[in-house]
Amino acid sequence: MASVDEELTCSVCRDSFSRAHPLPCGHSFCPTCIREAWSCQAEGKARFVCSQCQEEHGEVRCDCCPPEAHEVQKSQAVKTCLRCEVSLCASHLQPHLERPAFSNHMLVDPLGDISHRRCAAHFEVFRYYCVDERVYLCGDCLLEGGHAQHKVKALRHVEEDLKVILQTLLIKAENKMKDGERILKDHESIDSSMADSLRQDDGLVERLDSDLQLQVKKLVLALKGITKRERQQVLERIHQDCAKVRVDMSQTVNIQHYLTLLLAETDPFLLIWAFQSEDTKLLADLNSPIFNPAPVSLDRKHILEDIEGKYREFITATLRCLTDLKRELLTSPLNLDTNTAHPLLSISDDLRTVTRVKSRLPCAAHPERFDHWPQVLAAQTFSSGTHYWELEAEGFWDVAVCYRSIGRKGKMNNAFGNNKVSWSLTQQHDKKLAAWHNRRKTRLSYQLTSNRVAVAVDYSAGTITFSEVGPANSLIHLHTFSSSFTQPLCLGFGLYKAELKSRVSIVKV
Helix, strand or coil, X not given: CHHHHHHXXXXXXXXXXXXXXXXXXXXXXXXXXXXXXXXXXXXXXXXCCCCCCCCCCCCCECCCCCCCCCHHHCCECCEEECCCCEEECHHHHHHHHHCHHHCCCCEECCCCCHHHHECCCCCCECCEXXXXXXXXXXXXXXXXXXXXXXXXXXXXXXXXHHHHHHHHHHHHHHHHHHHHHHHHHHHHHXXXXXXXHHHHXXXXXXXXXXXXXXXXXXXXXXXXXXXXXXXXXXXXXXXXXXXXXXXXXXXXXXXXXXXXXXXXXXXHHHHHHHHHHHHHHHHHHHHCCCCCCCCCCXXXXXXXXXXXXXXHHHHHHHHHHHHHHHHHHHECCCCECHHHCCCCEEECCCCCEEEECCCCCCCCCCCCCCCCCCEEEECCCECCCEEEEEEEEECEEEEEEEECCCCCCCCCCCCCCCCCCEEEEEECCCCCEEEEECCEEEEECCCCCCCEEEEEEECCCCEEEEEEECHHHCEEEEEEEECCCCCCEEEEEEEECHHHCCEEEEECC
8 A cells, every 4th residue: 555655646746646647767746747847848958857767867879879989979869769779869860760661660869778668577668558557568568468458559659649639739728828818808908998987987976076065065055045034034024123113112202292391381372272282192192002013933934844945955956966976887888789780770980879771771791680670789798787878769769678699680589579588668650659578568658758768777686677868867767677687688779660760879878
């Protein structure tokens, strides 16, 4: 057991592995260390060398150079022939390269010790390989019959087979690298677009901050106005009441002065005349009570009503700011895919407007193009998240959310809403609305008062909501579909009757 454990232990990293794959020198390594050793060889070493025994290190001299030549003067070997079991310099290698008799000799990089390439039992060079047992064999091993029922190949054939496999694996590695580069490029592009999106979001939030501060200032000014107006009204009333009291007091002072003068009069005739001419009015004036203003009311009910009204206006305006921000944050980039557009649809240069035309436009054939129904898809797809778009739609139109896999060719089951893979809102030529899915029509009693339509999709919740964008950007619900989405979704538009000037435009919220 100790021997087996040693055999299945990497001599470099000392990790255990499940199956031994020995090198020609007999040492085994884990796949990771073998790969690292080979990678190091590619970085500058002349050849692969066993990491444990450093087999065949140093220079190998030619075995065919004259024996009387000094060892240092012998030419350096460039190949070792496993059939001849000799190492050859460039000069002595030429016959092996030129003569047909040597064509089946196996040449390898120079070996200083060929014993590791010989069979330990028969002392012959390995020329075969048992695929079943994964061991090297010599000719005598085959003659003994121990591998008669096994799949045995010549080493050269094994080499050729492995290089075919390696070439296939190399192609896979290259394709994987290309996929990685493409994915990396896409994600770097996403990273750049996300940076732009974050800057836009920061701008939206800053704008919300300004809007909210403006609404708070409006509220505070309105509340100050209410209290100031109430205070002014109370003060004006008090001033008016005081003025009336002062008038009554002034009148009484005049009467008081007149009576004092009468009391001081010594001529009885004048006194009687004066008193008799004023007695009725004097009594009436003196009997009339002095003006007593009604107490100032402390009831603030109407003030509170005004304040509550201003608060409601503030909350409505704040919610509108938040709603606008939410709509802008949820709005995903959207443009039309010209490769899907039916020839009766004209796409604008900015890829945001599609118009129905009377005559077919020259369009190149494309496998994704609708060839029967005048429909077009958006280029973007999504398979998660919450999304929102606003559209301007006129005439006879379909606004749909569908799987990207919707059929494009022929009439049957390819119209929006007439299959299981699309959900649509349709305005007919008579302005009536209908919701369609899987050939099932739901008539809507509501009629649009504007040409602005909103589409909201919550992929995880499985909802598609169509609304009208009303006054002050308020949303008027039209219809909601509920489903379980299993494929990427995209927007699609269908336009009918060119004489109605049917068109759809993607609005920048």
